[in-house]
Amino acid sequence: MTKKHIHWLHEQLPLLVAQGIITSETAASIKSHYDHQEAPSSRPLALTIFAILGGVLIAGGIILLMAHNWMEFNRSTRAFISFLLVILGQAVVGYALWKDKISAAYREGSGLFAQLTFGAGMALIGQTYHLSDDLGAFTLTWMLCTLPLVYLLRASGPALIYLAGVTFWACNVHGWYDRSHPAAWWIWIALLIPYAVMEMRRNPYHPRAILLMWGLGICLAIGTGICLESGWRNLWLVIYSGMFVSLYLIGSFWQGEGTSLWQRPLTFIGGLGATILLFIMTFDNVWNHIGWVTGSGNGQEGSWAALHDVFLACITTLTSVILMVTCRRRGQSFHLGLGILPVVVTLGYLLIGSGYGSSLAGPFFIIANLYFLGFSIMTLVEGIKERQLGTVNYGMLMMAALILTRFFDSDFGFIAKGLVFIVLGSAFLGVNFFLARRKGGPTP
């Protein structure tokens, strides 16, 4: 329970007593119960944040001192300092592991410190020998050598740095000249999954698990795009819809009872990503440019790199379908409107791409628009039903975006657009009137 909730409770208790719903004794015991709970909740989090900041700042300072590049130091002195930096980080972690009861704050701080001092040691070696600009290889070596710290210390801070580091590597390796493919990024991400599963099983609402899920969700959204080969035109629609919906469903499955947006990172990233994707699909351009191998990739069509995309499309779509079935069987609450997105997109991609060609692009464009409209209405209704202003606004925003873009769309004649707008407007008014009458009150 957050401070805000407790404050609200404090306001409500005297009113409940005054109305005779609860006795003053009950009110006092409820108050003392939550007051007692409030005290220990914020301190460890603050300590952890300070420890993380402390570790990062000290190690950052050391990196900057080394970056000054003292010309007076010869190669042996530099080698000695490199080892010293690495050992310093190791000693701090060693102490954390040796002591029996060590705080989470110290574990996080020491893990980050050791991770950064190892990077500083490596950077100093690179500086000493004037190694050329291979930042990708430098980052990858650094990240892989410090990944075990995440498992040994059970610390999410180093895990977040690792995620950022390997994703940076993927950006860096996607060279313009050498056309190398960062498919190994999936392996580097997979190395962190056991830790993520462990933390989620332990307590999915612990800040450590939540932070990790934010990092993982954002990295997956960025890294997938970097790894795409793009030889298959618009296959990213299938891949991203499968991935976002999978993230959304995993989030609903594991962190579905989170009280705030902050506590549901995967649901948020997956839901928002899938909505944006669905919105992109309401443009006819997307459906008109679907096809098998094209010349739009970076020259590796038909090679294993293009197969990587197909493989990814199959995996993400299958995962989303399996997750949806599992969630349904277990009675988990989730938005079915989003859940079926990968199926619709894959079906469209296969049908249009398999030779029926542009004849089906038109119908799928209309289906996508109806789908988006239906989804926004469903969200709106759900928001009204649950009295969640955020959800209502989300639904309204989606609908406004769709109406605005279609209003300015030049592909339809003014008459057709005008008629559809009038029909839709009438339908809204009709539903409003019907609902108001059923409730028996005046139309708001």
Add this chain to the structure above:
Amino acid sequence: MKKSSLILCFAGLCVFQLGVCGFMIYRWEVILRTGQEYRFKTRAVDPYDAFRGRFVSIQLEPDYIPTDDKSVGQSLAPGATVYVTVASGPDGLARLDQCLSEPPAGKQAYLKTTLQYVDTSMNLQPGDILHPLGLARKIMESDDALSIFIRSHLPNYETETIEKSLKSGVEDASLSNTLASILNRMIYDQALSTQLLGKTKIGGVSEHPEAMRAEMDKAYPGQLAPTPRARIHVKLPFDRYYMEENMAPRAEQAYWDHSRNRALERMSVTVRILNGQGLIENLWIGDRTIGEYLKSQNK
């Protein structure tokens, strides 16, 4: 996990991390101690690396492998592993010699690297202009069709650069850059192509760069280095020399000061090469290392 196994795993990680650092140091130290030494002429600018600090960014001159085999771009794809042999010229300066798909037999020094791209254009590099002042004078004073055309098409700022250099008699890098840029424009100029070669344009730009290049050689004999049919650009391991943060900008300044005066020796870099790997040993201005040079400037 039990505490003892946790500590054991951590000890393993410590040994591994120290081993990685130790291996890196050992690998580069062996090259510096036993590799063959070569000296390249170089250019320098001063950039910044968040982790490793300031460095002088180095560009070898020339930084490509010239070849007359135009088909090399078809046989080698960008990103392919190539072996570049290094040879020393009579002036004691090294140059990139051949680009091979297999390591060379024998004891010839080579670098194992990746191909970036093959440039088959006729474009001139600033280094291809052998006597910038002589060429500038010819362009401004000769009565041949090419010079007249160039003069009538020069923007003011380029005319000013050339006239300033002719007046002061200083052959600096900006003059070479300007001349190379002018001649490269002329190679592809349609009006000039029609005038000199009597050929009309085909497609968007002049389709006769080789004939135009030959016209330039004819008009300015001995002024331009022969242009290779293709230039192979590879990723070179000699691209940065780390320096103390306040020294790197001064090193760049020293390079520019020197390049303005041809009487002085220019910047060079000594490298060590062993088993396909290369490492920078020192950066030189004239016969002094960059550190010694900057210290002497302080006095």
